[in-house]
Amino acid sequence: MRKPKTQNKPARVTMMDIAAAAGCSQAAVSFVLNDTPGTRISQQTRDRVWEAARALGYMEKTYTTKASYSGLDNVIGFAVDQLATSPEAIVAIEGARQASWNAGNVLLVTQTLSDPVMEPKAIEALTSGGISALIYMTIYTRQVELPSYVCKLNIPTVLLNCYTADHAFPAVVPSEIAGGQSSTRHLIMHGHHRIATITGEIWMQAAQDRLTGYRRALATADIPFDPELVIEGDWSAGAGYASTMKLLALKEPPTAIFCQNDRTAIGCYEALKDAGLRIPQDMSVVGYDDEEISRHLVPPLTTSVLPHLAMGQWAIEHLNPESTPGKRYPIAKLECSLVKRHSVAAPRAEARQILDGAYTSP
Amino acid sequence: MRKPKTQNKPARVTMMDIAAAAGCSQAAVSFVLNDTPGTRISQQTRDRVWEAARALGYMEKTYTTKASYSGLDNVIGFAVDQLATSPEAIVAIEGARQASWNAGNVLLVTQTLSDPVMEPKAIEALTSGGISALIYMTIYTRQVELPSYVCKLNIPTVLLNCYTADHAFPAVVPSEIAGGQSSTRHLIMHGHHRIATITGEIWMQAAQDRLTGYRRALATADIPFDPELVIEGDWSAGAGYASTMKLLALKEPPTAIFCQNDRTAIGCYEALKDAGLRIPQDMSVVGYDDEEISRHLVPPLTTSVLPHLAMGQWAIEHLNPESTPGKRYPIAKLECSLVKRHSVAAPRAEARQILDGAYTSP
DNA sequence: CGTTTCGGCTAATTAATATTAGCATCTATC
DNA sequence: GATAGATGCTAATATTAATTAGCCGAAACG
Structure with missing residues (x-):
């Protein structure tokens, strides 16, 4: 299963590749990517490493275990701050599910509760499972700051019912x-x-x-x-x-x-x-x-219906795999239709x- | 971070340990666990390997990446057939969340839709992320047959609102x-x-x-x-x-x-x-x-309230890490209280x- | 009865990442 | 301006898992 034999081309991005691209050692890459405590790496080097990792499309543990060849490419993470308090989240999830259904994608949902200790854990749980895309939703329409761990690796990310100040991700909100x-x-x-x-x-x-x-x-x-x-x-x-x-x-x-x-x-x-x-x-x-x-x-x-179903679908449809660093996305607005x-x-x-x-x- | 230095105790279960327990080589364990195609391993050995892996609590990619020390032990998978059609699932999830909150556990939810092609994918997505326990829920109270992939590794499993004919897992339903x-x-x-x-x-x-x-x-x-x-x-x-x-x-x-x-x-x-x-x-x-x-x-x-919140909590509380093969669990019933x-x-x-x-x- | 074949496995190799130890370089201090 | 620390990194090493090559015995075959 592992492609690179002794003399082969890489075929998978390894820490070595990143090290070469970032101009440092494999060890440094390991330190940065794992955020190993107790190691001194300058912010500049860290940035260079992350950038290289992103650019090369590094995926953690690509080689390890069967994750790579068991069809896990089609898992989409869905992080929402609140699941139980209102039905909107469920509706949006359902919209996302419908839109990703025919493509055979699986949705993995987690709740962050905007808790500073839980949120990283929740997203970590999602990403470490090898998701291929992430939808980040909030119950209340608002501006958010995506923690660094969200955009760590270049998995396509879409914001649902929220947006960042820098417009670095596609985002959709109700109009x-x-x-x-x-x-x-x-x-x-x-x-x-x-x-x-x-x-x-x-x-x-x-x-x-x-x-x-x-x-x-x-x-x-x-x-x-x-x-x-x-x-x-x-x-x-x-x-x-x-x-x-x-x-x-x-x-x-x-x-x-x-x-x-x-x-x-x-x-x-x-x-x-x-x-x-x-x-x-x-x-x-x-x-x-x-x-x-x-x-x-x-x-x-x-009354007016919140377009959460449509927003869920929109999010799936706008999970573009191409990562264009520095690109800015306008915030999409979907209509609230009057019933x-x-x-x-x-x-x-x-x-x-x-x-x-x-x-x-x- | 990695405990076992040259002379230390294992601290993590490795393929070597399984090999020792199963009386075979590390390579054989690798073959079995990965189901590598093109290798000839007898069914007996395969069984022994799986049993040892289960018994020792082997977790895939334990050593690789930060998975082992970033708290991913505390991810609980929650598979439910329908998420959007009725609020019960959400209530049960909320119950599970509350019960696992203080322990710092993260819930990862996925929808199976009882679809023969989606369900394996969904559960696979869950398990391959390294969950430490699984809750399997159905919207309608009914008997289910747990597919083999559910119990592959000995992650503790609890059935919520359903049960198996063989009573091999703890199960809870409304009374x-x-x-x-x-x-x-x-x-x-x-x-x-x-x-x-x-x-x-x-x-x-x-x-x-x-x-x-x-x-x-x-x-x-x-x-x-x-x-x-x-x-x-x-x-x-x-x-x-x-x-x-x-x-x-x-x-x-x-x-x-x-x-x-x-x-x-x-x-x-x-x-x-x-x-x-x-x-x-x-x-x-x-x-x-x-x-x-x-x-x-x-x-x-x-009217009577369905005890889905309590069932969610119950499920978390009964995720016993001890795997007792062959043990039979009675089906727990929780009261529907009259309001x-x-x-x-x-x-x-x-x-x-x-x-x-x-x-x-x- | 020798030989081939193949099932079933292991030893050894390789790839990849994690971790330790330590080497420079800079900086502040006396 | 020597020196004691930091700081920022790398080389080397350790650990783990995947893979290749090949050994051994039993059954099949001539």
């Missing part, structure tokens, strides 16, 4: 701005002019983007932005309830509320029920995330009149 | 009989005598067991079993609706219905609503599975009178 925009536009197209929104925790990227989308939709429809109609929530049903109450207490309450996630919408529903208002006749509501429960609310909630259910209707005639009046005669 | 029994008993304790049940697809173990529990609870309370009150469903809401309608059409309709899963209960709710009956005043209902939605039904559904919500009440006085009368004067 939250477009999502916020289409949700709001949906309400506008039903004839609403006075549309409130209850945001999530505003420091989160998703909340900011959905709000941006909201403002954009208003602007596109030439509806002036009214800060009074934006209430800062925190993704929770409780905040949804309180925020809705605040909106209802306004001198000119809205005729529609864009809740920036479904849990907020649940609180919103409660508040409207307590206030004696009917959905959608007296108040239209849209949610976001398309959680399971939104199908079972009365009336069923119009229309029964929580949106045209504003009541009188309300519309009043509001139209308010606009025409300031 | 469905006890669950059916306690659900029914709960209704009996509220004063119900005429209790119907809508089963799942009866060929499934779970459906049979839940029915058995139902009958046992009746027997314990000295309530005669009435086949008229058992309707065969198929786990679907549609069947729940139809079955409930059938029950309501009975000459002596029940005062309580034990739906053997939550989806059935949803159909049951619908049917009762359509029939103008109130829950729980006119009809008590209990479900099974504690799906997310049962919390949001009106009234919230009393009481608002779908059960005492039967209405008149109904109770009628029924009591029916019993006392046959």
